[in-house]
Structure formats: C-alpha cells, structure tokens
Amino acid sequence: MSYTRVGVVTGANKGIGLAIVRNLALQYPKSPLNNGPLLIYLTARDNTKGEEALRSLQQDSQLTKAKALTSDGGLAEIKYHTLDIADSKSIASFAEYLQNTHGDGVDFIINNAGIAMQGFDANVVKTTLGCNYYGTLEASNTFLPRLKETGRLVNLGSMSGHLNSQFSDAVREDFLASKTVPDVTKLMERFTSAVEAGNEKKQGWPSAEYAVSKSGVIGMTRAVAAAEKAKGSKVLINSCCPGWVQTDMTKGKGAKTPDEGAKTPVMLALEDIGGRSGLFWQHERPIDW
Structure with missing residues (x-):
C-alpha cells in the first residue's frame, strides 16, 4: 500500500506515546493535512512491549468504532519499529x-520517549539527561534531514521544565539567553558538574534531574527551530507539555487521561498552527517558557 503521509512517534508502547498514536489515527481524517493514507510508526526500545502495543491498537474499540484503520476501511495504518533514543546505533x-523506505521523506516526528528515575545522584542525573536531553537532541538532529520540506518536529517537554521559582534568577536568565544548541548543552553540563560537586542548590539548580532535562529539551528545541529557520527551512519545530497525565511515570496520578495528554502533540503534528515554530505549547496554545 502507498501512503501520502508518514509519521513517527517515539516511546509509544504505553502511556502518552500510545495515546498519541491512537489519536493521530482518530484525528487525521479531520486534519487539514489529510491528503490520503497515513502510515504511523509506533516505536519503542522493547520489541515485546512494542508488538503488544501494536496489537492493542489493532483491537482498540475507539479505532474500530471510528473505522480509523485501513483494515476497517480507514486512512491510518500503524506499524511497529524498534527505536531506543538512548542508543546512537x-x-x-x-x-x-x-x-531507504520513504526516500521522499516523512511528515512528522513526535519525540515522546523519555525516562523518570527514582532517587537523585550523579548517576541518575547522567542517565536521565542521557536519554531525555541528549537522546532527544540526537534523534532530532538525525531525523530532521528525513523530514519533508513542510514536515514537523514535536518534542515533548514538561511543565516541570518551566523556568519557575525552582531555578535561581541567574540560571533562569541563562536559559532564556541561550540561542544555540551548544548554549543549552553547556547548561546541562553545568548542572551535571554541580551535582557531581554536591552543590547544585548553591549554584541555583533544583535537585531534580527530570525537570532540568525537560528544561533542556524546551531550550534545545527552540534553538534547533531558530537554526532551521535561519537556513530557510519551512519545517515547524515545537516543544509542548502534555499536562499532568495519569501514566506509570506519575504512578497513576494526574489530572488528565493519556488521551487528553495527547491533544497538544497531535495538534502540533496535524493541525494548522499558522506556521508557528520554536515555541513551547500547553493546552493547545503557546505559553511563556
């Protein structure tokens, strides 16, 4: 079967990622970008969990009722592919x-993959930033050339990465002043060094590796968008917060269901957003970082 649109969702075997895939299939028929069949790659680092997630969607009552999948006469087909954003290979x-498979490019990449660990020490910080910041950065840089001229890149940040009172004024100002990816990466290195020295709070950082990693994702996404715009690229690149969602990561707590959390990333992939790029979004609208 031939597809007119192709999209990728990382970390999609459960939670928000799985809900994003489901809602892409459900929302695509009403999207202004709908111009024919859509192929969605559900990716995950664990083959068994990824294949189980794919089977769950093929039997999903919402998708069946909506006749969203090509097997029911719909527009969307979902395939599984292995991807671990913490692994360069x-x-x-x-x-x-x-x-090799889509030489004319893909239409959107939604980088949802990430981790949240228990405890706080230098090793936890290194592992968390390695996946959430450096992994998302490498995935963004590697997949950008695979996007079509009018493609979209969506990186999931978090309100935990919002530049609020958990950061000192000086650190907050350094984040806001960052213009390039190296600028943001230096901030991640500063945080890591501060944790290793045991004085991150004294230097104005929270003892919260997940929050800092997501601040990095938001800043890095803004920097990548600016660099692409300077090249004349029409690719739209944004970060977003899905909200406080009921997932394994939040231990089932949260104000939103996974489907509600999927709304903003799905909108950024499929809807007319007026050509806006380099912004941080929540509740389907851009907000101040």
Missing part, C-alpha cells in the same frame, strides 16, 4: 530505514 539504524 538504534537512532542511526532507524534513520537509515526511513531513508
């Missing part, structure tokens, strides 16, 4: 697959 392998 995995990122490169999937990028090569996309190039």
Whole structure:
C-alpha cells in the first residue's frame, strides 16, 4: 500500500506515546493535512512491549468504532519499529530505514520517549539527561534531514521544565539567553558538574534531574527551530507539555487521561498552527517558557 503521509512517534508502547498514536489515527481524517493514507510508526526500545502495543491498537474499540484503520476501511495504518533514543546505533539504524523506505521523506516526528528515575545522584542525573536531553537532541538532529520540506518536529517537554521559582534568577536568565544548541548543552553540563560537586542548590539548580532535562529539551528545541529557520527551512519545530497525565511515570496520578495528554502533540503534528515554530505549547496554545 502507498501512503501520502508518514509519521513517527517515539516511546509509544504505553502511556502518552500510545495515546498519541491512537489519536493521530482518530484525528487525521479531520486534519487539514489529510491528503490520503497515513502510515504511523509506533516505536519503542522493547520489541515485546512494542508488538503488544501494536496489537492493542489493532483491537482498540475507539479505532474500530471510528473505522480509523485501513483494515476497517480507514486512512491510518500503524506499524511497529524498534527505536531506543538512548542508543546512537538504534537512532542511526532507524534513520537509515526511513531513508531507504520513504526516500521522499516523512511528515512528522513526535519525540515522546523519555525516562523518570527514582532517587537523585550523579548517576541518575547522567542517565536521565542521557536519554531525555541528549537522546532527544540526537534523534532530532538525525531525523530532521528525513523530514519533508513542510514536515514537523514535536518534542515533548514538561511543565516541570518551566523556568519557575525552582531555578535561581541567574540560571533562569541563562536559559532564556541561550540561542544555540551548544548554549543549552553547556547548561546541562553545568548542572551535571554541580551535582557531581554536591552543590547544585548553591549554584541555583533544583535537585531534580527530570525537570532540568525537560528544561533542556524546551531550550534545545527552540534553538534547533531558530537554526532551521535561519537556513530557510519551512519545517515547524515545537516543544509542548502534555499536562499532568495519569501514566506509570506519575504512578497513576494526574489530572488528565493519556488521551487528553495527547491533544497538544497531535495538534502540533496535524493541525494548522499558522506556521508557528520554536515555541513551547500547553493546552493547545503557546505559553511563556
């Protein structure tokens, strides 16, 4: 089967990622970008969990009722592919697959994959930033050339990465002053060094590796968008917060269901957003970082 649109969702075997895939299939028929069949790659680092997630969607009552999938006469087909954004070889392998299989490019990438660990020490910080910041950065840089001229890149940040009172004024100002990816990366390195020295709070950082990693994602996404715009690229690049969602990561707590949390990233992938790029979104609208 041939597809007129192709999209990728990372970390999609459960929670928000799985809900994003479901809602892409449900919302696509009403999207102004709908111009024919859509192929969605559900990606995950664990093959067994990824295949189980795919089967769950193929049997999903919402999708069946809406006749959203091609097997029911709809427009969307979902396929599974292995991808671990914390593994450079995995990122490169999937990028090569996309190039070989979809030589004309893909339409959107939604980088949802991320981790939240228990405890706080230098190793936890290194592992968390390695996936959430450096992994998302590498995936963004590697997949950008695979996007079509009018493609979209959506990176999931978090309100935990909002530049609120958990950061000192000086650190907050440094984040806001960052213009390039190296600027943001230096901030991640500063935080890591501060934790290793045991004085992150004295230097104005919270003892919260997940929050800092998501601040990095928001700042990095803004910087990547600016760099692409300077090249004359029409690709729209944004970050967003899905909200406080009931997932394993929040231990079932939260004010939103996964489907509600999927609304903003799905909108950024499928709706007319007026050409806006480099922004941080929540509740389907851009907000101040």
